[in-house]
Amino acid sequence: MPLPASVQSGTGQLTINQSFSVALSGSHDGSLDSEVQRFQHQLSRQTGIPFRPTSGAAATLQVHADRIRKPVQELGEDESYVLTVADSGAKLTAPTTLGALRGLQTFLQLVQITPAGFAVPSVTIKDQPRFAWRGTLIDVSRHFIPIDVLKRNLDGMAAVKMNVLHWHLSDDQGFRVESKKFPKLTQMGSDGLFYTQEEIRDLIAYAHERGIRVMPEFDIPGHSRSWFLGYPELSSGAGPYTLEGGGAGPYIDPIMDPTRESTYKFLEKFIAEMAKLFPDAYFHIGGDEVDGKQWDANPKVQEFIHAHGMKNNQDLQAYFNQRLEKIVAKNHKTMVGWDDILHPDLPKTIVVQSWRGQASLAAAAKQGYRGLLSYGYYLDLMWPASRHYAVDPMADAAATLTPEQRSLILGGESCQWAEWVTPENIDSHIWPRNAVVAERLWSPQEAKDVASMYARMNAVSLELEWLGLTHRSARLHMLHRMAGTADIAALRNLADVVEPVKDYDRWSDAKGPIDFHSPLARMIDTVSPESDTARHFSDLVQTFAQSAYKDQATETQIRMWLTTWRDNDARLHPVLEQSFFLQEDEPLSQNLSALGATGLEALDYLDKGQPAPDAWKTQQLALIEQAKTRQADLLLMVVVPVEQLVEASAAQPN
């Protein structure tokens, strides 16, 4: 994962044992050399084989790159490669060392355990990406994410061939980059948690070694409260500002003042400093969700709008963006912004990132702007992987574009907004679902088989833990925290079948300003966004239904799950009771047990071949409706298949 562009299977397999070795020929550079080292280290972790430094013997895997990659990675640089594996050895060739990096990741994913040892099946793979821009946005403002956590996420991105880290570095809740010209940005605009310039250079080098560009985003003129603590003169409002202020939702008032020349002087200096720090050719200025309240309330701003013949706040933002674009361009960067910035006055060189949908992407392309899709790839919405997988940048409105317009769609980015994540659980919010977005952006558009996607996502999820990501292991730690010293087996049974509420439903619980320093360690923070167990159980019930509820083996498996759930609350109740974290989950646990009992009764009716009585059905459906309601911000994901069993048991002919 991602699925290669072309795969031809052969016969036989290449054994991976202690004598495995890699040789480089053609061009190579620092990033390929260190990639080969990482490759061997990762292969050793996955297989448990401590490879020894080789000498003499012919290499198992020959790697050949025609030329070295660019010192600063460019958009559209050749990432293609050809990988041939036979029982006698493997060969990886690529036009650039960047393509060789991608091919090595493919090789790692091909390694399987077999009855005869570790092996790679014989295969010929010709591969290149569908889109040149395949990114992940990580917000580090709402919750600061330390460098080491970002690094392991870069490892994960490289494993699935993503090539852009979009680093959302400032927002209302915190400014996270050291500025030597404007030190108060972090001194007053953060809680003390920010990256030094040295750390940033280190992270960029780390990403570059893995074939990943790093694009910074400084979101202006909205989402910029953190700037105003140190530099209130930038603001359109009166202040004073605090980081903790603001409402319960993502929409926040404070906006930069685009009417003062001093604002542009500030931005000139600031952007010049940041443009040097971040070598990437693209520079993201945000531009989203500009709430015009402060502009409306500021007579000077309104006066400026009238004096310049503008019609409204949108025109004012366009004016701001035009001036901003000139500053960015002067620093030899291309400006990128959210689709809110789209305005015919802006030059066609800019790139528009759509959080609103393929329609705005298509609209931009029709006007000649390049675009990126993020709508549909918001990982913080807690959607199942299949829903992200179904979103294609070229679908819907974009499907009607001319070939030339289509070529303006560069790719897309998943987005991990950080209101509800901490360094502890961010991995599980990004992974493994991000691999599915990576596949959508790399693999041919025809790759759409959901069952295959889930099987491969499961495999890649295990691989990612070997890389050091904690999306699986952190969950266990967090369950132990909530359970104290109690056994967590029963707690895990519950955690395995619940999911967080979807979209922004969690916000609806918030009363008043959200404290981004409060603990995020409840069950909702612990569980995976998508329940594998629930999906598996639902699949079992579908299989059972296809057998007209006759298949014995499937029924046995269904009964096993239902029995476990029915008996679970008795085991779990004492654990829930003694933990303030878990008390809120008692109704969930009771509902799960009730569902287990209901499902077993439905199976009994099905076994007997007699329709379940109406009164029983009515009673069970009431229980099921109740179990569908959100509890402790969680949803019980096995309700629907149990409902299906109840309906089926009642629908039998007499």
Added chain:
Amino acid sequence: MPLPASVQSGTGQLTINQSFSVALSGSHDGSLDSEVQRFQHQLSRQTGIPFRPTSGAAATLQVHADRIRKPVQELGEDESYVLTVADSGAKLTAPTTLGALRGLQTFLQLVQITPAGFAVPSVTIKDQPRFAWRGTLIDVSRHFIPIDVLKRNLDGMAAVKMNVLHWHLSDDQGFRVESKKFPKLTQMGSDGLFYTQEEIRDLIAYAHERGIRVMPEFDIPGHSRSWFLGYPELSSGAGPYTLEGGGAGPYIDPIMDPTRESTYKFLEKFIAEMAKLFPDAYFHIGGDEVDGKQWDANPKVQEFIHAHGMKNNQDLQAYFNQRLEKIVAKNHKTMVGWDDILHPDLPKTIVVQSWRGQASLAAAAKQGYRGLLSYGYYLDLMWPASRHYAVDPMADAAATLTPEQRSLILGGESCQWAEWVTPENIDSHIWPRNAVVAERLWSPQEAKDVASMYARMNAVSLELEWLGLTHRSARLHMLHRMAGTADIAALRNLADVVEPVKDYDRWSDAKGPIDFHSPLARMIDTVSPESDTARHFSDLVQTFAQSAYKDQATETQIRMWLTTWRDNDARLHPVLEQSFFLQEDEPLSQNLSALGATGLEALDYLDKGQPAPDAWKTQQLALIEQAKTRQADLLLMVVVPVEQLVEASAAQPN
């Protein structure tokens, strides 16, 4: 854990919430300052609460140390402290900052989850160690253990108040310390894996911050083959030597030549260099298991023995040790050696470490030598924690000593020899059992309750994972490796009830020289040395027996386990079959299922109150005998309680 010297419980509890803070008064130094930071970090991990920098308000925990500790930690430095916790706040006082470190670890262990939040119960603890020397030996020669793995083990040692890392740095299989005077020691005497002097200084500083001394061991004149690859002139034999050579057991031939002056010239320079590198006052020269074969075979050595009026090889080693001791003493260090070195010609200043038992410790004490116990604390023997817990340095032969002689017994050390561990699984071989040795050496001799020990060991085991140790999590990764992409639930059921063969029984499988670079990733390398599930199941069966096999609730639990096991092979078989790692475990899996079925049948007989038929009993006992035999170097640990059920079911009156 370890249990404090004195605990007085109060009423009420101190709540730990976001406003928790620590204040220091009295003396403080770098190690206490950084310990407070680590303390807050660890408390934050354990509770999920992101503590904010405090200002103004009265601190929740006041820490007061009378004076700062020694810049190089000394044996017997005051480690005592008093900790008082009330609902209004907590106070920790200690004569030294070293004692304050110990008290902070106690506080961390007292934090519990409650229905009302995290809290520490009201308590007054007055605590000090029983023994001044509480160490862990880690062998890094047989398998190299990287610095980061050692660091997390130092974190674990500090959490259980151990204060010595005994670093076994050279042995036949590898020399692991950079010597600038003798670079060939690592260049030729290792596989390229060794510590630079800078890394060593860094580790020592890391240990010091945590109140842990670092004592190096360079094992001579035996266990020294790795020295001879670069410097064959040191050897009593002809060579040439290779790291891979040697037999299948721990006893290896090559020995240093104590008859040549050049040997001492070498050691003078070498020890002078190492004495500067390692600031600790104690310097371990090994001295164990000197196999005299090379001395016997070398006419010059025999000639030397006769010429100097010595009787045998033992006298020659005593001569060597005497000269060595002078070199060590010249470098202002106290020599430590294994009990093999005990010889009346050696000065009383040396310290003798016993791997042979309390008898040799007592013998040494009677002669006026100070001693350390390691017999009974060998973690690589795969004993259960209870067996280590039962070993007391003052027991057996040592119990007959005079008070003055007893005062010569400084403490003890657990030993993690590294023939069968890798950086991946060493944590699970050391932890949590090492916490039990730590308790034996810190807590009063009267602390002997095994059930309490296991409950506390379980709690500390969870705490240690928060510190970054991987004794629990690595197991899951290793199970996944063996299972490929298959679900590991059934595999975990099997892994949970097996233990590695005990003592050195694993060696008996080895044919010819052992390749210390071969993978260690089989089931035996994956499972815990002690099965919690088996112990728990055995306890259940004992409880059931005490109820005369009548208690329904206990029987239900026993049936749940037996049913899981009976049905497990059907689920597990397809997983085992497709993995070369797991094929060897098929008999174990079949035996476990058979035991499950047998146990359930026995329960049926008990439920009916009818004696099980003789023929059935005979058949089951045959199966049980077979299930007791070692398979794939593993033992099935639930055989005995199932046997007990079978016997009980057959022994019922008719």
